[in-house]
Amino acid sequence: MADATDAANAVHGANAVKGADGTNGADERLAAMADVSSLETDRLLLGRTSTAERVADVLRDRVAEGFFPPGTRLSEDSIKGALGISRNTLREAFRLLTRERLLVHELNRGVFVRVVTVEDLGDIYRVRELVEGAAVRSLGEPPYGAEADEAIRAIEAAVVAGEEAAQGRAWQNLATANIRFHQGIVALAGSPRMNDLMRGVLAELRLVFHVMADPRRFHAPYLTRNRQIVEALQAGHGAAAESLLADYLADSRSQLSGAYAQQMADG
Amino acid sequence: MADATDAANAVHGANAVKGADGTNGADERLAAMADVSSLETDRLLLGRTSTAERVADVLRDRVAEGFFPPGTRLSEDSIKGALGISRNTLREAFRLLTRERLLVHELNRGVFVRVVTVEDLGDIYRVRELVEGAAVRSLGEPPYGAEADEAIRAIEAAVVAGEEAAQGRAWQNLATANIRFHQGIVALAGSPRMNDLMRGVLAELRLVFHVMADPRRFHAPYLTRNRQIVEALQAGHGAAAESLLADYLADSRSQLSGAYAQQMADG
């Protein structure tokens, strides 16, 4: 859970960085005496966070872990008291989270944890099929670029994490690993905007899982398929991976949407 | 300028609507006694807006029309005074616009109109090629659904608007029409999330056009190609439209990225 937090923040922070500023080319003399250029990488990590962002991090984790189930109203007063922050700061954190589609804001009524509709779920899968498929296809033939290689390593790490979680019956961690697997798939495309989109979509999907009992049923069967996909990627069989992934998503979609519709109908 | 404003707001409002609420199917009796159904369209417009959202609308338009060029710092104090609103409300509006990637927020330094980097531009086109292409492909064979038919009508309306703008040498309107054309293309997929993504991406692209002189050069040549594409769509030649679109994007990309890189280098 803690690592899920860190990972989410890291990705978010990396994407939030704006483009290069124009301060290059004037200090080559300095760079000659000490290798200052190596610090430029760290500079992105330096981005400090405001209180509102940290509050948003806390609330995001709470929502992700199911502490605030979908539909819950997040009262300004109670949360402000519990976290010891001002109302304005809390409202700013709320805005940040509505941006991520985790919360919805209703005028004069407050903010609620998003309730994903069945139509939303269909759209989520449409996006996934499109984006994840395109990401794999964009790989082309090996050798891949350094960026893609790193993405593949991240994917494999997610698979391993999932296998360990399954072994330890830590279903929550399994869900996290599964989400990170697909995040890694999209990262193959190397497009920050696609990563951003998919991060939001997968966060929404997590909300879906939270209203379902027995998360194991929706994650465990896909462990071996994740493994197959990453092995295909590592072997350079992009087309095979894409095909496996398409089947995966189709199966997952039908299984999940059926169960979710029923769950929503039951209340 | 005024119509650009209205259009931007209308599009934004339509896309900002959250998923279907569950209030359908229960009031058919009412519709029978008086023609209430004609009001259902307006109902989405009826969603009241907070002050912060209206402020955000104003600022969004100002940015879109180039009143605030990229890189401009938006001072809280001066804008708050000019609009006659509280600082907190203004900050909330800023948050809304940073969510749309129009502004960037730097801690303790304020908010700035986004400066799109050359890398951003590359990513923007990657996303466009992927998403717009997939949207057209998702059409399949005619007859299309009602949703897709309406999207095609919107596309054609955008083409007509563009042709009229070109005739009147209203280059700003031409840019708007062009953007709306591509927004319509994506709407073919019928995916709210894709529409959302593309709205943001096209808004970013507008920022690019604002730092370039002679907008005509980047829009006028594509008028006839827009026309060809929409005619292919109307004729049910999806594959042809997709191919035309792909060429369009490739040409646009190379023309724009070259000019933009040079523009950024010149300062």
Added chain:
DNA sequence: TCTTGTCGGATCGTTCAACAATCGTCTACG
């Protein structure tokens, strides 16, 4: 002359208090 330390104004981050607007519910009345 160049570098470094220090200062002060301007602006942002955050909190607090207050009031207006709105929502939901409960009640009393027809």
Added chain:
DNA sequence: CGTAGACGATTGTTGAACGATCCGACAAGA
């Protein structure tokens, strides 16, 4: 039984205040 209206709770918005941070200017030192 249904409905209008009052009430309490919560959100929307404002205004002021204080500390923190940034940035340019200016002075001291090598």
